[in-house]
Each structure stands twice: as C-alpha cells, then as structure tokens.
Amino acid sequence: MERFLLITAKIERFLLITAKIERFFLITAKIERFLPITAKIERFLLLTAKIE
Known part of the structure; x- marks a missing residue:
C-alpha cells in the first residue's frame, strides 16, 4: 500500500x-501572437524613416 501511495x-508530481x-x-x-504586431510596428517605423 505504501509503495502504491x-x-x-x-x-x-509529474x-x-x-x-x-x-x-x-x-x-x-x-508571445508568438504578439510578435506579428511588433513586426508591423517595425515596418511602420521603417516607412516613417523613409518619409523623413
């Protein structure tokens, strides 16, 4: 019984x-779902840098 317990x-525990x-x-x-949003923000920042 003890062994079973x-x-x-x-x-x-497992x-x-x-x-x-x-x-x-x-x-x-x-986090993976959030990453595409950050990628879009980076693309937007690149575009704004090109405009400047």
Missing part, C-alpha cells in the same frame, strides 16, 4: 510539472 505521489510546461507553452503562444 509513493507511485501515485510521483505521478501527481502531472504538476507537465501542467507547468503547458502553462509555459501557453505563454509562448501568446
């Missing part, structure tokens, strides 16, 4: 780690 505790990894991937996905 140890195994379940290890599985729970699931917590995977949950953190999933959260990290969600954050990186949000």
Whole structure:
C-alpha cells in the first residue's frame, strides 16, 4: 500500500510539472501572437524613416 501511495505521489508530481510546461507553452503562444504586431510596428517605423 505504501509503495502504491509513493507511485501515485510521483505521478501527481509529474502531472504538476507537465501542467507547468503547458502553462509555459501557453505563454509562448501568446508571445508568438504578439510578435506579428511588433513586426508591423517595425515596418511602420521603417516607412516613417523613409518619409523623413
């Protein structure tokens, strides 16, 4: 019984780690969505530099 509880505790710890990894991937996905906006801003700045 104790061994079973140890195994379940290890599985729970593993699931917590995977949950953190999933959260990290969600954050990186949000950053990736934000990057095209920054690219558009950079393009806009290049155009304004050409106008000047």
